Amino acid sequence: MRLATTGTLAVALAAMLSACISVDPEDASERAVAGATLGAGLGAGLGATFAINPLLGAWAGADSGAAIGGAVGLMTSPPAPTYKPIAVPTEAVIPNFYDAWPPAYHTPPNNPETQDATTPSALTK
Numbered sequence: 001m002r003l004a005t006t007g008t009l010a011v012a013l014a015a016m017l018s019a020c021i022s023v024d025p026e027d028a029s030e031r032a033v034a035g036a037t038l039g040a041g042l043g044a045g046l047g048a049t050f051a052i053n054p055l056l057g058a059w060a061g062a063d064s065g066a067a068i069g070g071a072v073g074l075m076t077s078p079p080a081p082t083y084k085p086i087a088v089p090t091e092a093v094i095p096n097f098y099d100a101w102p103p104a105y106h107t108p109p110n111n112p113e114t115q116d117a118t119t120p121s122a123l124t125k
Helices: 003-020 028-050 054-075
Strands: none
Touching: 028 054
Protein backbone atom coordinates (compact mmCIF):
# COMPACT_ATOMS: atom_id res chain seq x y z
CA MET A 1 0.00 0.00 0.00
CA ARG A 2 2.88 2.36 0.69
CA LEU A 3 4.26 1.89 -2.81
CA ALA A 4 0.84 2.61 -4.32
CA THR A 5 0.69 5.85 -2.37
CA THR A 6 4.21 6.68 -3.48
CA GLY A 7 3.25 6.04 -7.11
CA THR A 8 0.19 8.25 -6.80
CA LEU A 9 2.28 11.02 -5.28
CA ALA A 10 4.82 10.62 -8.08
CA VAL A 11 2.06 11.12 -10.67
CA ALA A 12 0.83 14.23 -8.87
CA LEU A 13 4.37 15.62 -8.60
CA ALA A 14 5.08 14.92 -12.27
CA ALA A 15 1.87 16.67 -13.27
CA MET A 16 2.78 19.73 -11.22
CA LEU A 17 6.37 19.88 -12.45
CA SER A 18 5.48 19.41 -16.09
CA ALA A 19 3.06 22.33 -15.82
CA CYS A 20 5.72 24.58 -14.30
CA ILE A 21 8.71 23.98 -16.53
CA SER A 22 6.99 23.49 -19.88
CA VAL A 23 7.58 26.45 -22.17
CA ASP A 24 5.51 25.25 -25.11
CA PRO A 25 3.06 22.46 -24.30
CA GLU A 26 2.56 21.77 -27.99
CA ASP A 27 6.24 20.87 -28.50
CA ALA A 28 6.55 17.16 -29.30
CA SER A 29 9.62 16.47 -27.17
CA GLU A 30 8.18 18.19 -24.10
CA ARG A 31 4.93 16.29 -24.47
CA ALA A 32 6.84 13.01 -24.77
CA VAL A 33 8.83 13.73 -21.60
CA ALA A 34 5.71 14.74 -19.69
CA GLY A 35 3.87 11.65 -20.93
CA ALA A 36 6.76 9.37 -19.97
CA THR A 37 6.98 10.92 -16.53
CA LEU A 38 3.26 10.62 -15.90
CA GLY A 39 3.18 7.11 -17.35
CA ALA A 40 6.06 5.96 -15.18
CA GLY A 41 4.44 7.30 -12.03
CA LEU A 42 1.04 5.88 -12.87
CA GLY A 43 2.54 2.53 -13.93
CA ALA A 44 4.56 2.28 -10.74
CA GLY A 45 1.48 2.98 -8.64
CA LEU A 46 -0.70 0.49 -10.49
CA GLY A 47 2.04 -2.14 -10.57
CA ALA A 48 2.65 -1.86 -6.85
CA THR A 49 -1.06 -2.08 -6.16
CA PHE A 50 -1.98 -5.12 -8.24
CA ALA A 51 1.22 -7.23 -8.34
CA ILE A 52 2.00 -10.06 -5.96
CA ASN A 53 5.43 -8.58 -5.29
CA PRO A 54 4.90 -4.80 -5.01
CA LEU A 55 8.55 -3.94 -5.70
CA LEU A 56 8.69 -5.90 -8.94
CA GLY A 57 5.23 -4.64 -9.90
CA ALA A 58 6.34 -1.05 -9.40
CA TRP A 59 9.48 -1.63 -11.45
CA ALA A 60 7.62 -3.31 -14.32
CA GLY A 61 4.82 -0.75 -14.20
CA ALA A 62 7.22 2.18 -14.28
CA ASP A 63 9.12 0.70 -17.21
CA SER A 64 6.07 -0.03 -19.33
CA GLY A 65 4.23 3.12 -18.22
CA ALA A 66 7.14 5.34 -19.26
CA ALA A 67 7.27 3.75 -22.71
CA ILE A 68 3.52 3.96 -23.26
CA GLY A 69 3.22 7.48 -21.82
CA GLY A 70 6.10 8.77 -23.94
CA ALA A 71 4.59 7.27 -27.09
CA VAL A 72 1.17 8.73 -26.33
CA GLY A 73 2.68 12.15 -25.58
CA LEU A 74 4.59 12.08 -28.85
CA MET A 75 1.62 10.93 -30.92
CA THR A 76 -0.76 13.53 -29.52
CA SER A 77 1.44 16.55 -30.25
CA PRO A 78 0.11 18.75 -33.06
CA PRO A 79 2.16 19.27 -36.23
CA ALA A 80 4.28 22.35 -36.69
CA PRO A 81 2.57 25.23 -38.52
CA THR A 82 3.32 25.38 -42.22
CA TYR A 83 1.99 28.80 -43.16
CA LYS A 84 4.13 31.56 -44.64
CA PRO A 85 4.44 34.85 -42.75
CA ILE A 86 2.47 37.81 -44.07
CA ALA A 87 4.58 40.74 -45.22
CA VAL A 88 3.66 43.98 -43.49
CA PRO A 89 3.53 46.92 -45.93
CA THR A 90 5.89 49.80 -45.18
CA GLU A 91 3.34 52.48 -46.14
CA ALA A 92 -0.35 52.80 -45.39
CA VAL A 93 -2.51 50.70 -47.67
CA ILE A 94 -5.07 53.50 -48.01
CA PRO A 95 -3.22 56.83 -47.92
CA ASN A 96 -4.80 59.68 -45.91
CA PHE A 97 -7.42 57.33 -44.47
CA TYR A 98 -7.14 58.53 -40.86
CA ASP A 99 -6.22 62.11 -41.68
CA ALA A 100 -9.73 63.60 -41.83
CA TRP A 101 -13.22 63.04 -40.51
CA PRO A 102 -15.43 60.54 -42.36
CA PRO A 103 -17.93 61.88 -44.88
CA ALA A 104 -21.04 63.55 -43.36
CA TYR A 105 -19.19 64.25 -40.10
CA HIS A 106 -17.73 67.52 -38.96
CA THR A 107 -15.31 68.60 -36.29
CA PRO A 108 -16.53 69.07 -32.74
CA PRO A 109 -17.41 72.69 -31.91
CA ASN A 110 -14.97 74.86 -29.94
CA ASN A 111 -11.98 72.60 -30.56
CA PRO A 112 -9.37 74.29 -32.76
CA GLU A 113 -6.93 71.36 -32.46
CA THR A 114 -8.97 69.00 -34.64
CA GLN A 115 -8.70 69.15 -38.40
CA ASP A 116 -11.63 69.32 -40.69
CA ALA A 117 -11.84 67.45 -43.99
CA THR A 118 -12.06 70.77 -45.79
CA THR A 119 -8.87 72.09 -44.21
CA PRO A 120 -6.11 72.20 -46.85
CA SER A 121 -3.52 70.74 -44.49
CA ALA A 122 -5.67 67.65 -43.96
CA LEU A 123 -6.08 67.05 -47.68
CA THR A 124 -2.42 67.50 -48.64
CA LYS A 125 -0.89 64.98 -46.23
